[in-house]
Amino acid sequence: MYEQAKPNQDLGTYSAGVVEKLLRDMAFSITKTLENPDQANVHDLRRLCLRLRHALRLFARLLPGKAARKIQKRLALLQDLLAGVRTTDVAARTLQLEVLAPSLSRPLSRKINALLAQERRRSQRPLRARLRKMQHSDAMGRWRIRLLAARAAG
Amino acid sequence: MKLRPKKPARENASRLLPRLAHKFFRAGDRSIEDELTGEDLHRFRILAKRFRYALEFFRPCYGSALDAHLESLRELQALLGDLNDCCASRGRFRDLLAASGPSKRHKALLKALDDLESDLLERYRALWRDSWEPPGFRQRFLRYLAHPPRQLSELRAGARRRPEAVPA
Numbered sequence: 001m002y003e004q005a006k007p008n009q010d011l012g013t014y015s016a017g018v019v020e021k022l023l024r025d026m027a028f029s030i031t032k033t034l035e036n037p038d039q040a041n042v043h044d045l046r047r048l049c050l051r052l053r054h055a056l057r058l059f060a061r062l063l064p065g066k067a068a069r070k071i072q073k074r075l076a077l078l079q080d081l082l083a084g085v086r087t088t089d090v091a092a093r094t095l096q097l098e099v100l101a102p103s104l105s106r107p108l109s110r111k112i113n114a115l116l117a118q119e120r121r122r123s124q125r126p127l128r129a130r131l132r133k134m135q136h137s138d139a140m141g142r143w144r145i146r147l148l149a150a151r152a153a154g
Numbered sequence: 155m156k157l158r159p160k161k162p163a164r165e166n167a168s169r170l171l172p173r174l175a176h177k178f179f180r181a182g183d184r185s186i187e188d189e190l191t192g193e194d195l196h197r198f199r200i201l202a203k204r205f206r207y208a209l210e211f212f213r214p215c216y217g218s219a220l221d222a223h224l225e226s227l228r229e230l231q232a233l234l235g236d237l238n239d240c241c242a243s244r245g246r247f248r249d250l251l252a253a254s255g256p257s258k259r260h261k262a263l264l265k266a267l268d269d270l271e272s273d274l275l276e277r278y279r280a281l282w283r284d285s286w287e288p289p290g291f292r293q294r295f296l297r298y299l300a301h302p303p304r305q306l307s308e309l310r311a312g313a314r315r316r317p318e319a320v321p322a
Contacts, residue, residue: 007214008164014163051207051210058207062159090242099266103265104266111254
C-alpha cells in the first residue's frame, strides 16, 4: 500500500509519503462516493478517513502547528457523517444473516428494512453536501500544501 | 514515545512497533475475560485497528514477511468487527422497533442477536488463545518487530557501494 516509501528515508520524508498517498486515495474515493454512495464506496472512504486520522496522530510530532489539528477536526466531522450512513448499512447487512432467518418473519424484515432505508437517505444528505464542498474546494490538495508547509516549518 | 524525524524510518519502526505490540498483547489478554461482553471489546477493537494501521504504515521496512502477521490480525479484527456489528445492529433494531411496542417477534429477533453475540465471543476467545497467546509466538513477533530485516534491494545497493579493494 505504501510501497513508494523507502525504509532508509528519514522518518520525516517517509511519513510525508504515507500521508500524501492517503490524501491522493481519499480525493479519488470522495469522487467515487459522490458518483455512487453505495455501501462499498462509503465503507472505503470511511476506512481511508480513519487511516489518515491515525497517520496524522501517529506522526503528529513531524507535522506540528495548527494545520494538522484543523485537518484532524475536519476529518472527525467527515467520519461522523460517514458513520451515520455506515450504521444503517451494517444493520441492513446483519438483517440478512442466515442465523437470524428463523427468528425473522418477512413482514418484520420488510418493516426494519424500510425504516433503515429511510434513515440512510436522511443521513446521506449531509454527507453528500459535505463531500461536494470538499471536492469543489479541492480540500485534499489544500491539506497537502498545508501539511507540507507544517513539515517544512517543523 | 517520541519519534525521531531525522532518523531512518526503519529505526523508528523498530522502536515504536514493539511498544505498540506490547500494548496490544496486554489489552488482548484482558479482552478474553469471561465477564466481558461484545460492547466491552469496543476499545480493544479500536486499539487493534490502530496497531494494524501502524504496521501497515511501516510495512515497507519489514517486507513481505509481515504480511502473514497482518493477515492474522485482519482475521482477528474481522471477528471483532462482526461482534461490533452485531451489538450495534441490536441497538439499532431496538430503537427502530421501540415505536411499535414490544412483541414476540421483536423479542425473538433480539434473542437471536444475543445468541449470535455469545457465539462470536466464544470464537473470538478461541482465536486469541490459538493465534496470539502462545508465549513463543509473542517473543518471536516482538523480536521480529525490533529487528526489521534488510530488504534484498538494500543488500544489493550496499554491495554496490562497497569500496573496491586497494591492490597492495
